[in-house]
Amino acid sequence: MFRKAMKLIDIGANLTDPVFRGKYRGKQAHPDDLVHILARARASGIVGMMVTGGNLKESAEAIRLSREYPGQLFATVGCHPTRTSEVDRHSNGATAYFTELRQLIDANRDVVVAVGECGLDYDRLHFSGKDVQNKYFERQFELAEATGLPMFLHDRNTGGDFVRIVRENRSRFSNGVVHSFTGTVEEARALLDLGLYIGINGCSLKTEENLAVVKSIPVDRLMIETDCPYCDVRRTHAGHKLLEQASMAGGWAAPDSKKKERWASDSTVKGRNEPCMIRQVLAVMAQLHSISEEDLAERLFENTKAVFFKDIELQ
Numbered sequence: 037m038f039r040k041a042m043k044l045i046d047i048g049a050n051l052t053d054p055v056f057r058g059k060y061r062g063k064q065a066h067p068d069d070l071v072h073i074l075a076r077a078r079a080s081g082i083v084g085m086m087v088t089g090g091n092l093k094e095s096a097e098a099i100r101l102s103r104e105y106p107g108q109l110f111a112t113v114g115c116h117p118t119r120t121s122e123v124d125r126h127s128n129g130a131t132a133y134f135t136e137l138r139q140l141i142d143a144n145r146d147v148v149v150a151v152g153e154c155g156l157d158y159d160r161l162h163f164s165g166k167d168v169q170n171k172y173f174e175r176q177f178e179l180a181e182a183t184g185l186p187m188f189l190h191d192r193n194t195g196g197d198f199v200r201i202v203r204e205n206r207s208r209f210s211n212g213v214v215h216s217f218t219g220t221v222e223e224a225r226a227l228l229d230l231g232l233y234i235g236i237n238g239c240s241l242k243t244e245e246n247l248a249v250v251k252s253i254p255v256d257r258l259m260i261e262t263d264c265p266y267c268d269v270r271r272t273h274a275g276h277k278l279l280e281q282a283s284m285a286g287g288w289a290a291p292d293s294k295k296k297e298r299w300a301s302d303s304t305v306k307g308r309n310e311p312c313m314i315r316q317v318l319a320v321m322a323q324l325h326s327i328s329e330e331d332l333a334e335r336l337f338e339n340t341k342a343v344f345f346k347d348i349e350l351q
Contacts, residue, residue, distance in 0.1 A: 042081035042333045043350065044318065045340040046311045047188070047235050048153075048215045048261035049085045051109070052097040055265050055308050058299070066299035074105060076291060076304075077311035081333065083350045085109050085311055086188070088153050090116040092126075092133060095140055102147040107351065110344075112188045113140050114152040114179070118163035120172040134175055141183050149344040151180040152188030153215070156198045166197075173201060180209035186343050187212035189232070191219070199226045206230055211343045216240065216263050221252050228257055233339060235259045238309070239267040241275030241320050251324040259343075260317055260336050268309035268316075275320040282319035282329075290316065 056073060058066040077085065087102060089095030089112045098111035114137065115123060126133040141148050154176040156169050180187050187209050191198040214227050215235035224234060234253050237260070240246055250258075262268075269275055290313065292303045304310055315329075318336075322329045341350070 042330060043083045043337045044081045044260065044314055044333055045337060045345070045350070046077070046082055046085045046261050046264075046314050047213060047259050047340060047344070048237065048263045049087055049311050050090070050264060050266070051085070051087045051101055052090075052094045053265055055305075056310075058296075060296060065296040066305075067301075069299070069301060072301050073310050073312075074108060077314075078108070080288060080312040080315050082311055082314060083108075083337075084345065084348075086149060086344065087111050088188070089113045090153055091119040091122060092136055092140075095137065099140060099144050099147060102144075106147075110147050110149045110348075111144070112150040112152045113137055113148050114150075114154040114176055114188065115172060116153045117155050117157040117169045117173065117190055118160045120168050121164040123172050124168075130172075130175075134179065138179060138182065141179065141185065145183075148185070149348070150188040150212075151176055151183065151185045151209070152212075153190050154187065155190035155192075155214075156194040156201070157190060157192040158195065158197075159193045170197065170201065174205065177205040177208045180212075184210060186210050189214045190216070191223075191227075199223075199230070202230055202232070213259050213343065215259075215261055216267060217249075218242075218246060219249070220245075221249050224249055224253055228253070233257050233259050233343060235261045236321060237261045237263045237267040237317055238269040238273065238275070238313075239263065241269060241317070242273045244274045247274055247278075247320075247324060250321060255325055255327065255332065255335050256339060258321070258336060259340050260314060260321065262309055262311050262314050262317065264309040264311055264313070266309060268313055269320065278320045278323040279316055282323055288315050 087098040
């Protein structure tokens with residue numbers, strides 16, 4: 037039976053990170069290889085990527101990248117919970133910070149597909165305290181309400197605060213995804229009850245409990261991502277054993293991987309996740325849901341398109 041080519045959308049790619057330009061901790065280790073990374077992404081079946089905006093500066097950079105690679109890259113605009121401490125340090129204050137975020141969105145509606153990354157992260161309070169995170173999470177519902185954009189959300193170990201705040205503001209935004217989900221079955225159910233989608237990457241597949249949670253989420257409420265350069269599927273993860281059992285659809289195989297000191301244009305870099313490795317996440321998810329990778333990819337594509345790309349044609 038004839039099958040259409042697989043189409044995937046990576047909803048979380050941190051392509052503004054300097055490692056995708058060959059720079060690690062401020063030092064150039066190898067040539068800028070973003071063009072090779074995007075070519076491997078395309079070869080793996082990815083037809084669109086959401087470049088995460090983690091603060092004002094990164095949001096502007098995500099837009100710039102989306103302009104440089106039209107039709108392949110798209111941007112989110114927002115302030116990550118661990119970056120909210122910078123809002124009050126803006127030279128003209130918090131109101132100006134959010135005004136500038138809004139201006140970025142309004143001037144680039146053809147490439148900005150979501151408000152975010154925003155939410156709460158209580159695992160990293162040393163970057164930004166609870167009060168600040170809560171205050172500026174709430175401000176970003178204003179952006180979603182004013183622009184009509186869906187939300188790209190972050191929730192980490194928040195003891196119910198995230199769900200409470202979203203519930204209180206649910207009427208203010210159309211839809212959204214809680215990305216890089218690592219919570220419990222009960223937490224997943226609470227998000228689904230709010231009508232949200234759940235994004236899965238390698239960090240969502242670390243433990244047996246994680247696998248049980250992913251298996252419990254209906255396929256029609258899932259999205260897929262890499263959160264690169266982080267969250268790869270590692271050999272120590274519970275999900276890796278399922279990866280070993282998978283037969284990659286279409287004969288896809290992970291590219292060779294080399295240390296950055298031995299960089300080659302046709303290889304990935306050890307320790308640096310990249311978009312093409314979404315195929316490993318797909319393979320594990322397909323195993324968990326007892327569905328073919330092709331069928332799962334089609335469902336994930338339709339879920340993501342319905343929320344973030346309704347009026348955008350992805351080739």
